[in-house]
Amino acid sequence: MDDKEMKKMVLDYVKREYLEEGDDREITESTPLISGGIVDSFSMVSLKRFLEKKFSIAIPDADASPEAFDTVNSIVALVNRFIK
Amino acid sequence: MFSDKCRQSYINELNGIKQQGIFKQERFIHAPQGAEIEVEFPAGASTKKVINMCANNYLGLSSHPEVVKAAHEGLDVRGYGMSSVRFICGTQDIHRQLENKLTEFLGTEDTLLFPSCMDANAGVFEAVLTDQDVMIADRLVHASIVDGMRLCKAAQDTYKHSDMEHLEAKLQEHQDKRNRMIITDGVFSMDGDLAKLDKIVELAEKYDAMVFVDESHASGFIGKTGRGTHEHCGVLGHIDIITTTLGKALGGASGGCVSGRRELVELCRQRARPYLFSNTVAPVIVYGALKVMDLISKTTERRDKLEQNTIYWRKLLKDAGFDIKEGESPIVPVMLYNAKLAQDIATDLYAEGIYAIGFFFPVVPKGQARIRTQLSAAHEKHHLDKAIEAFTKVGKKYNVLGKGKKEIIEMYGM
Known part of the structure; x- marks a missing residue:
């Protein structure tokens, strides 16, 4: 799977998992998710679990920082570090 | 040592909070709590x-006269403080009396008092769940629940606020866990909306999950006789853990509790750290709270x-x-x-x-x-x-x- 496909997959998940019905905010690959108030650190765990399951990786808690999870771009960069 | 450099770093941090416009200042109230109060703001x-x-x-x-009078009486007959945690020599007969009253009022099996509901929420999850379990919480639950969940080794998940389809998907996803616990506020403190407890209980039965509800903004007034959101939604007796506070409607002083299934409450008595390592509510508050329970049980x-x-x-x-x-x-x-x-x-x-x-x-x-x-x-x-x-x-x-x-x-x- 190339980066473009990965980004689309993560973006789709973020929209499905975090946007409430009627929330028409546009989210792109560079939209700040955590610092932008779309995903809070409390809800971030489901995103981590999704990535681990989808890409068969284990992301250590120390690496699952709010900074690393802040945009789809940074998330995909993080995932790439753990894909063997 | 609190060096100049150290002090400056904290000054910078506080300035940052001020610049963000989220610096909180207390307002001093020169009167008992009530509908009309005398306030000093800003300070001076x-x-x-x-x-x-x-x-x-x-x-x-x-500040109800009968509650104040009862508190005075409590002070006279049971003293000011306990100077002990509950399980050493910090439990009086009146603590158990209040727990029994709360059990009866909330329609549960047993109750354990905590110094506050913040403490109840901080201690309860760690006491009853393990790393084989999962906690599935509404995304708008109170901060004290978020903190309590963070102290617990069980897996964590969240669902969109009051979105029952999303909750169902999460329950399906976590069927491999030993126990599932759905976690919600009864009344959400910021929006004032009520949890759909009837639907939540239905899903809990379908997917074999326990239900946890924080009733701090509900106990005493939501539901026909004020028992809470579970009464309002027709699911009295179906909630496995209720946490609530004595610091809001129920006299407003301080104190909280975990109330629910006997075994879960007993595990809190054995393991919940805020219960084990701090004093419980003072006798004066217990007497006041007993009077509150008396008042609200007599009339709506x-x-x-x-x-x-x-x-x-x-x-x-x-x-x-x-x-x-x-x-x-x-x-x-x-x-x-x-x-x-x-x-x-x-x-x-x-x-x-x-x-x-x-x-x-x-x-x-x-x-x-x-x-x-x-x-x-x-x-x-x-x-x-x-x-x-x-x-x-x-x-x-x-x-x-x-x-x-x-x-x-x-x-x-x-």
């Missing part, structure tokens, strides 16, 4: 008499008056043209969307003699700034009439009357 200013629209004094019992007069006040206040705000969060709880948020606007309006209201507070990010989501008003059975009609006069005057000044979200954001931004 002369006191001002204002109508209190931001207390959790839902039943108006914080106070919760009925609160309900009437709520209906009246919601209608006044709507008729005046304010954009409010619909609902039936005595938490009535007046939506302003912009943080500065919410702060400015709260400041102007104070000048008009109305004490209400603006809430904005990070307490509520970005673009959801509001003034949260809270009703009390201590409010009389004339308080609310005076409050709406002030709200209308200030609302006109900022041109928000009759305006919805889109128009307010167009004028003031998010």
